[in-house]
Amino acid sequence: MTIPGDWLSPPDLKAATAAQRAIAEACETRDRINSVRLLAGADTSMKWRDSRGPIHAAIAPLAWPERVILPPAVATRIPPFAYVPGYLGFREVPALVAAWETLAEKPGLLFVDGHGRAHPRRCGIATHVGVLLDVPAIGVAKSILCGRVEGDLGEEPGSTAPLVDRGEVVAVAVRTRARALPVYVGIGHRISLETAVEWVLALSEGRRLPLPTRLAHDAANTARRAFSSSPREAGGGGPLA
Numbered sequence: 001m002t003i004p005g006d007w008l009s010p011p012d013l014k015a016a017t018a019a020q021r022a023i024a025e026a027c028e029t030r031d032r033i034n035s036v037r038l039l040a041g042a043d044t045s046m047k048w049r050d051s052r053g054p055i056h057a058a059i060a061p062l063a064w065p066e067r068v069i070l071p072p073a074v075a076t077r078i079p080p081f082a083y084v085p086g087y088l089g090f091r092e093v094p095a096l097v098a099a100w101e102t103l104a105e106k107p108g109l110l111f112v113d114g115h116g117r118a119h120p121r122r123c124g125i126a127t128h129v130g131v132l133l134d135v136p137a138i139g140v141a142k143s144i145l146c147g148r149v150e151g152d153l154g155e156e157p158g159s160t161a162p163l164v165d166r167g168e169v170v171a172v173a174v175r176t177r178a179r180a181l182p183v184y185v186g187i188g189h190r191i192s193l194e195t196a197v198e199w200v201l202a203l204s205e206g207r208r209l210p211l212p213t214r215l216a217h218d219a220a221n222t223a224r225r226a227f228s229s230s231p232r233e234a235g236g237g238g239p240l241a
Helices: 014-025 089-101 126-134 195-204 213-227 232-236
Strands: 036-043 055-063 073-077 109-113 137-140 160-164 168-174 183-189
Touching: 014 126, 036 089, 036 213, 055 089, 055 213, 073 089, 073 213, 089 126, 109 126, 109 195, 109 213, 126 137, 126 183, 137 195, 168 195, 183 195
Parallel strands: 036 109, 109 137
Antiparallel strands: 036 055, 055 073, 137 183, 160 168, 168 183
16 A cells, blocks of 8 residues: 555645545444454553654564464654644654564554544544554554543443544443553444454453553563663664664
């Protein structure tokens, strides 16, 4: 798939808004998933309050159904887009795409730390990266960006309630662990809400976040710490990984 330039690095906010709307239009909300032998988590890390410094991205693969943890792919990139609320994907997706491209075998399902269609323009980072890579993707977010939970969310693991924005169900609040805050599971691309919730519950293992998301989180933080302690960060120069 050829990625339009504005979908990855738009020149300005107007182009970014148009790109998000086009990506949202291209998003598929029904299941189109092949047999999954390899799945992965996707997450990024950056230095606290550093809006100009590098983004450290990780794709953490997991063999399925054996749940064998495989080495993560990581990439570090200077974000091409300034931080603007609602446009985070343009800062993080280039580094995630760079990490993805280094994988010898591409996962058949991606768990992305962040929202999918639960976004004002229906283009959260899970939808952004899912459409760009044309891979089934699930958004797993820890907080609400837009909309509100309707109905009662039970306290038992597996309890769900819809997250509704402007009359549309954009995600599902899911209790993955008793007495823990819910996660908000949404469509990234090529997957239905029902199937996304099933996958998240299957991989939560009594924890709040599913295993692929946790692995990607740890790998991205490890990449950030390694970069911070490298000669390059200390002034040694050289291209980013």
